[in-house]
Amino acid sequence: MSDKPSSLSPDETERLCAKPLAGGRLSREEGELLLHKGDIHKMGSAAHEMRLKVANPGIVTYVVDRNVNYTNVCVSRCRFCAFSRDIGDDDAYINEYEPVIRAKVAEAVELGATQILMQGGHHPSLPFEWYLELLRSIKRDFPETTLHSFSPPEVVHFSALFGMPVREVLAKLRDAGLDSLPGGGAEILSDRVRSEVSPRKCTADEWIGVMREAHAMGMRTTATMMFGHVETYPERIEHLERIRALQDETGGFTAFICWSYQPENTPLGGTAVGGLEYLRTLAVARLYLDNFTNLQASWVTMGPKVGQLALYFGANDMGGTMLEENVVAAAGTAYSMTEAELRRLISAAGFTPKKRTTQYVLLE
């Protein structure tokens, strides 16, 4: 999907953007129009105005965290994925708690990490007890750490593999130490898109269903969107519509994060959308998701410079320091930064950096 020329005038764009700024709500049609044809400068300044209204205006938050992948073995074989492997592949792995994961968490905690974002492929035969013991072990040895782990497709995979309702899977994971769920695996919440790029992964309804159950149990989660592959603009808006509706219902999402598809080494291939397309999508997300406080800048995929620009297109949070990132890196693009570098980037963009918890509580 390529960047398209704007065809709404600046004044027309400004009129549409004024609606959420005045407390109204963008319709699907208005969202599509902005995404497709809105004037990028007007959308950016409206998204920034909205961000200044709903989130603390002088600061940009971030969390110190580490991504830990417990296995790259996956039966889903999503076409946009360069990370997964089959059992028996030379580079297929399972990371056990001792010694690998314990050492990774210890190193992260040493560097000030408060959050562990643990995710993996959909392994066909690891028993449920293996996952529960992993959570218990981390909580036993690192009780202060927030376990922000297992995205909805993994939960649906566990539910099918172990013959347990989603609610029971979540309850057992929570009892073993799980604190919150990352919103990964949402890609685009449209079954037309999912049947094309990830036919073996959970449906849009199942993704929403896991989040609804998690929120009902008092767990907070994030929501994500990976765009710029086979979806249309209306399907991007359909995605935003679904998460806005669930947020109306539960209020359980802490943040929204969007990033663009990274095609390198993937079966789907194609080309990555540019920074402009990312910024216009982010701006529309800020204006459309009027019930979200926090939107993250995706510097891991878009790079530090676009990450800084994102802070003027609706984002108020820099996400995690990502001490380790393997999934995006496998698809060719992943930037990494130390906490000091991240803070410098935020300050240079004109904001005060503030370290936070997974639940957006300020730590300084």
Ligand code: SF4
């Ligand atoms: S994106 Fe996740 S579920 Fe899909 S193939 Fe890759 S590891 Fe498996």
